[in-house]
Amino acid sequence: MTEMIDYGRFADRLAPPRPRWDLLREFQEEWGYAVPADATPWAKWSEDEHQTYIRRLKGEWTGEEDDEFEGVDFSLAVPQALDEWWELPFNSFTHSPRLYWTNPVYPPTVRPDPSGYGVAEGLPKDNPYVGPDDDLRVCVFKAEYEYCNEWGYLAAEAGQDDPRVLVTISDDEWVPQARSISEFFVQLAVQRLPASLGWCLRLDAGDFPGAPVGERLDAAYRPMGFEPWRELGVHSLAYGGPDVIVHHDRENACDFPVTISARTRDALAAAARTLGWEWDDAQVEPPAE
Incomplete structure (x- = not known):
């Protein structure tokens, strides 16, 4: 992972006529x-x-079998x-x-x-x-x-x-x-893979003193171009930056409404500093094997 990838430009990659399966393959490879x-x-x-x-x-179904x-x-x-x-x-x-x-x-x-x-x-x-x-x-x-x-x-x-x-x-x-x-x-891959395959922080809104984390995200990063992710009550927006993706649940429906995933530990640290979080090694999740 030597080449930095700016996920703030992901919406451009997502836009037609770009073949989506090529983008899916590339995204998976980028996260290892x-x-x-x-x-x-x-x-x-x-x-x-x-x-x-x-x-x-x-039309050859007899109706005598269980209909799966x-x-x-x-x-x-x-x-x-x-x-x-x-x-x-x-x-x-x-x-x-x-x-x-x-x-x-x-x-x-x-x-x-x-x-x-x-x-x-x-x-x-x-x-x-x-x-x-x-x-x-x-x-x-x-x-x-x-x-x-x-x-x-x-x-x-x-x-x-x-x-x-x-x-x-x-x-x-x-x-x-x-x-x-x-x-x-x-x-779906953007929602699932980075938190497992990258360096990850899962944070509560209270971990960000001062300005609301949503305002900080809007100021520092760009939306990745997706509709809000709706699952288990969340209304989650995906933001991109240099080697980093941040998911923010604006409904605070989950225990950790902010998830920062990064391709490198340095990119994770940079994103944490940008959002005003005080570093704590105990909360950092390394990439899964």
Whole structure:
């Protein structure tokens, strides 16, 4: 990690027409991620699952077996970007899922879920995403580890290659999470990898005397270009600087609303000084092995 990377310019890298999978690969490499030599990737399908799915697509389902795809609408296409992500040879989720604390849902299941397993509702008729006479369902492809939050795309946009992503903030409320599926997976990596693979500080707002930490972040760093991250009650903004990423939960919904992650210990120390934190070695987390 000899070359400094300014994550304050990340929004420029994120902007179209930049291929998102190239950006995901680069980001992982920048934080030292490599697919473990002994990794067995999380399979999108088991052989039996795939055979059953194809039978359902072909209308060969007899109805006598247990229906493991009861929550799937077979008339809806699966967006191209979702299948592409599963097949990426460098995919850090499929090879190292314990870094992520989320569950994939494949094939995506609709909400409301006719199987009764999914917890979220569909969209209300009065919503900002589709008209009241359009399909109000959401197709969920990812969930928080205990399904407290679910991420999905609009059933009305299932035919698009790379539709936008919504997230639940309650059982009956969906809000924007990413402008596309491919952007979501870059954002998920930004949320998860730096705190594990880099040098990390997790701090409370009370650790910053004087001006509120949000004001200091706005003055010192640039937003990375994502929608706020919504999970477990947080409303987290990602800021970038030289070799450093800072996540700030403006709702203070978690124990440590400020997480500073850096590619080097020196970059972590510089960010801590910039934000006015008094250094304490006991709170510093080195990169995970």
